Amino acid sequence: MTHSALITGASRGLGLALARQLAQQGWTLIIDARGAEALEAVRAELSQHTAVIAIPGDVTDEQHRRVLTDAVCSVGPLDALVNNASLLGPSPQPSLLAYPLDVLEQVYRTNVIAPLALVQELQHQFKPAACIINITSDAAVEAYAGWGGYGSSKAALEQLSHILAAENPSLRIYWVDPGDMRTQMHQEAFPGEDISDRPLPEVSVPGLVQLITGTLPSGRYAARTLA
Numbered sequence: 001m002t003h004s005a006l007i008t009g010a011s012r013g014l015g016l017a018l019a020r021q022l023a024q025q026g027w028t029l030i031i032d033a034r035g036a037e038a039l040e041a042v043r044a045e046l047s048q049h050t051a052v053i054a055i056p057g058d059v060t061d062e063q064h065r066r067v068l069t070d071a072v073c074s075v076g077p078l079d080a081l082v083n084n085a086s087l088l089g090p091s092p093q094p095s096l097l098a099y100p101l102d103v104l105e106q107v108y109r110t111n112v113i114a115p116l117a118l119v120q121e122l123q124h125q126f127k128p129a130a131c132i133i134n135i136t137s138d139a140a141v142e143a144y145a146g147w148g149g150y151g152s153s154k155a156a157l158e159q160l161s162h163i164l165a166a167e168n169p170s171l172r173i174y175w176v177d178p179g180d181m182r183t184q185m186h187q188e189a190f191p192g193e194d195i196s197d198r199p200l201p202e203v204s205v206p207g208l209v210q211l212i213t214g215t216l217p218s219g220r221y222a223a224r225t226l227a
Helices: 013-024 036-046 062-075 101-122 148-167 184-189 201-213
Strands: 004-007 028-033 052-056 078-083 126-135 172-177 219-222
Touching (some): 013 028, 013 036, 013 201, 028 062, 062 101, 101 126, 201 219
Parallel strands (some): 004 078, 172 219
């Protein structure tokens, strides 16, 4: 039986690491990212292992989400949706009293509204007991100074996920903290600092795969504790 997954933000970091793992296991993949050139390079790489549909675009764009849904329809019902695409906001991170509200609105549109919008768009395309993973952060539950924009958006995503799980018991809905990772986004959060001590995102992938392929109940998980 062929398995299929849609992974947003798959051109780098955690999304790319997860896409590579699923591709090696023969999953049919639909991937997106804002950068068309980087996404095409990923498509070319992963296509050596499995069928890949790569669609560049922004998840906050309604038309882009419809194109993603059309791609899902073309491959059949979906086993997994991974809402990984995120927006950090300004770099360096400003305090809330100095946070540009127009930018905060865009952070919420990317990190909260877009994941729900994609779930709504795909709600009739999921297999029974399909898996939805919303990537969150410890900044959603810890009060880190300077992380009010990104952290509060992830807190909103967590509560949204929790209620979505309560309303849809037939689906497996997870909100997952992957932990600190050595990624471009993490570097942008700490400009000029050495983040080489952070593990690569590949360390968080086994936990995500366990959720996708397993039967754990809906809830909040830390990816590395699962692995």
